[in-house]
Amino acid sequence: EVQLVESGGALVQPGGSLRLSCAASGITFSLYNMNWVRQAPGKGLEWVSYISDSSSTIYYADSVKGRFTISRDNAKDSLYLQMNSLRDEDTAIYYCARDMIQVLITGLKHHNAMDLWGQGTTVTVSS
């Protein structure tokens, strides 16, 4: 089955750390660029971070830059988000999502569009 499954969410105190994981199955994970997106309770979606298929390119939202680190292990079909110096405002559901690949006669075309999402994992930052 094609799916992404997040794990690692927990209740953590402000200033603490947490590592989220996203396990991919049913896809050739190493081909896909990946993202983390979060959603605070009752709020909209916020893109958090992006990593390219080979880990050569990484981007962060300004709100997490310097505190969060995205990484991946293609041998383990897994994506990670190391979250340090957590703040109350980091409380959210965290989703991993892959960027779409279109298969053309000429080859693969990468699109900056998140077409497969996990079910999310909940991070609560509170004392």
Add this chain to the structure above:
Amino acid sequence: DIQMTQSPSSLSASVGERVIITCRASQTVTTHLNWFQQKPGKAPKLLIYATSSLVVGVPSRFSGSGSATDFTLTITSLQPEDFATYYCQQTYTTLRTFGQGTKVDMK
């Protein structure tokens, strides 16, 4: 950063109605604009990418149009399963940003 503003923030509509949601960017995003649908307690679902390309399996009653700074998502005949929150997202810059969402509920 590019700011994305959706309007309206919410709307009430009946089954069979035509619904139009607009999304405005604070600067040009050319055609790098995606639309998502999210239902309560569920992950978002990609509907349209690159302004107007429909994802395989998404009903043809959904369509997208626009360019530069102004975009629309149209649902030609609203169905019961379409009541949800819709988000636009620009991917023109490395810092991808979402609109604040438009909640479509039943009139």
